[in-house]
Amino acid sequence: MFVALLLLLALSNAVSIDAEVGRCGSNPILDPRPHSVSILEFGAVGDGKTLNTLAFQNAIFYLKSFADKGGAQLYVPPGNWLTDSFNLTSHLTLFLEKGAAIIGSQDPSHWNVVEPLPSYGRGLEVPGGRYQSLINGYMLNDVVITGNNGTIDGTGSIWWELFGSHSLNYSRPHLVEIVASEFVVVSNLTFLNAPAYSIHPVYCSHVHIHNVSISAPPESPYTVGIVPDSSDSICIEDCVVTMGYDAIALKSGWDEYGIAYDRPTENVHIRNVHLEAFSGSTLAFGSDMSGGISNVLVEHAHLFNSNSGVEFRTIKGRGGYMKDIVMSDIQIENVHTAIAATGHCGSHPDDKFDPNALPLLDHITLKDISGTNITIAGSFVGIEESPFTNICLSNITLSTNSVSAITWKCSNVSGFSDSVSPKPCPDLENPSNYSSSCFSYLMSITERNTAVL
Ligand SMILES: *[C@@H]1O[C@H](CO)[C@@H](O)[C@H](O)[C@H]1NC(C)=O
Ligand SMILES: *[C@@H]1O[C@H](CO)[C@@H](O)[C@H](O)[C@H]1NC(C)=O
Ligand SMILES: *[C@@H]1O[C@H](CO)[C@@H](O)[C@H](O)[C@H]1NC(C)=O
Ligand SMILES: *[C@@H]1O[C@H](CO)[C@@H](O)[C@H](O)[C@H]1NC(C)=O
Ligand SMILES: *[C@@H]1O[C@H](CO)[C@@H](O)[C@H](O)[C@H]1NC(C)=O
Ligand SMILES: *[C@@H]1O[C@H](CO)[C@@H](O)[C@H](O)[C@H]1NC(C)=O
Ligand SMILES: *[C@@H]1O[C@H](CO)[C@@H](O)[C@H](O)[C@H]1NC(C)=O
Ligand SMILES: *[C@@H]1O[C@H](CO)[C@@H](O)[C@H](O)[C@H]1NC(C)=O
Ligand SMILES: *[C@@H]1O[C@H](CO)[C@@H](O)[C@H](O)[C@H]1NC(C)=O
DSSP: OOHHHHHHHHHSOBBBBBBTOOOOOOOOOOOOOOOEEEEGGGGGOEOOHHHHHHHHHHHHHHGGGGGTTTTTEEEEEEEEEEEOEEEEETTEEEHHHHHHHHEEOOOOGGGOOOOOOTTHHHHHHHOOOEEOOOOEEEEOOEEEESSSEEEEETTTHHHHHHHHHOOOOSSOOOOOEEEEEEEEEESSSSEOSSSSSSEOOOOOOOOESOOOOOOOOOSSSTTEEEESSSSSSEEEEEEEEEEESSEEEEOOOOOHHHHHHHOEEEEEEEEEEEESSSSEEEEEEOOSSSTTTEEEEEEEEEEEEEEEEEEEOOOOOOEEEEEEEEEEEOOOOOOOEEEEEEBBBBOSSTTTTTTTTTEEEEEEEEEEEEEEEEEEEEEEEETBOOOOOEEEEEEEEEOOOOOOOOEEEEEEEEEEEEESSSSSOOOOOOOOOOOOIIHHHHHHHHHHHHHTO
């Protein structure tokens, strides 16, 4: 009887995300962990000046011993908790109380340098290693980063300056990076001023990002909000993201390294999001997509104040694919190019890439979209040797400003459209075949996605 109860307790503390496909189904149920300690018990001082790296490392080392006892919570009370990078552990909840801020220290010499990710082969910005992220997970199971609207602040300005002046010795750290882990929840928090990416799940499964607010200033260079990277079964919902470059970017590795690592980003469900991005795109795919990106459903999104609303980026040498992607119920405002796809965007990690590794863009459906103050409605610039195919557009009304006389640009692309205004280029204007080529596929992806709701 007692054993059974214990077992039940242990089970109930595992993150119960919809294990089916990681789609946004019911919200994750986060039962309290049976053990909780405060960071204060490890000598931390929340004055915004004292460096608390050891306190975080020691607390998490201590909490490791509760992994087989239902896990434990590390409680962070109100205060400004300055720290360098630290690692999480399995069956852990990091809980930030209202008024609690974990603040990244600003001295790059304090930051560990770690190996590049194998699917990238090198640091993104500088060849070689990269600075470790502020909060890290590696090969974890059942980890929760949550709170009562506490803050995780990367104080990115020092990194943005180093990036801007080309003085980085290694690629910039991210705010939170979870690698090769399963059952990860990030919720109910505010993320500020990421040095580069804010939340980066890579090689992960079953990740639920819920009710978070993420921001960095518009001028912060190449800052990105959420970056699902070579990961599957991801739900992102009820989030507000405002970034310098992209708000949400789906990726899967870089050229020959990504092709060799061969891990796609798939089964991603994004809904109820407000995305603002300054110089990039609110919703981006690639350009690092060499492991492939597929089976993505985005619905009920508000995309605004950005260079582009939705953007697919790739280049010869990437290989991989972006396919089976459906977006519906999207509102776009104050965006230069509402929908963009380019086969000529991005750089290569080194000169060992294979220029004949051609990426595919296929079966992309965009429907029920309205937009205001748009300059270019759509720009599809495919690759001659691998044209973009089966682009399906339906019920799209974009009200364009008068900045540009051209509202659509197309080359090396084919597709279908139905009720699209302004009228798309002939390459995409093929109403008679819309239903046969697009609709059956659309039914299958929405069925798969609603099956678990
Ligand atoms: C954190 O994890 C990384 C591997 O991801 C490791 O290199 C580093 O030593 C760990 N740091 C600590 C303090 O345990
Ligand atoms: C979202 O998080 C805030 C705290 O950050 C909380 O007050 C609110 O209830 C949460 N909403 C949902 C739907 O969980
Ligand atoms: C959460 O905190 C941020 C900044 O600390 C604040 O701007 C925001 O209004 C808060 N949100 C909620 C739901 O309390
Ligand atoms: C980069 O390396 C150079 C030479 O070792 C050193 O002088 C400089 O302080 C380093 N810069 C940073 C930001 O760590
Ligand atoms: C977020 O906060 C709300 C309100 O406190 C709570 O009901 C919910 O369980 C939390 N959700 C997650 C996923 O932490
Ligand atoms: C229209 O959008 C552009 C950005 O593309 C923005 O600069 C401009 O202020 C917007 N105009 C209005 C009237 O909102
Ligand atoms: C067309 O899209 C709009 C949203 O932009 C939606 O309100 C409307 O119901 C859609 N119409 C049809 C026929 O699905
Ligand atoms: C395909 O793209 C190439 C340049 O990449 C261009 O020269 C060619 O005209 C395009 N073909 C079509 C059919 O648009
Ligand atoms: C429409 O589809 C039919 C069969 O599916 C095909 O024979 C025909 O060529 C297509 N028409 C166009 C204009 O693509």
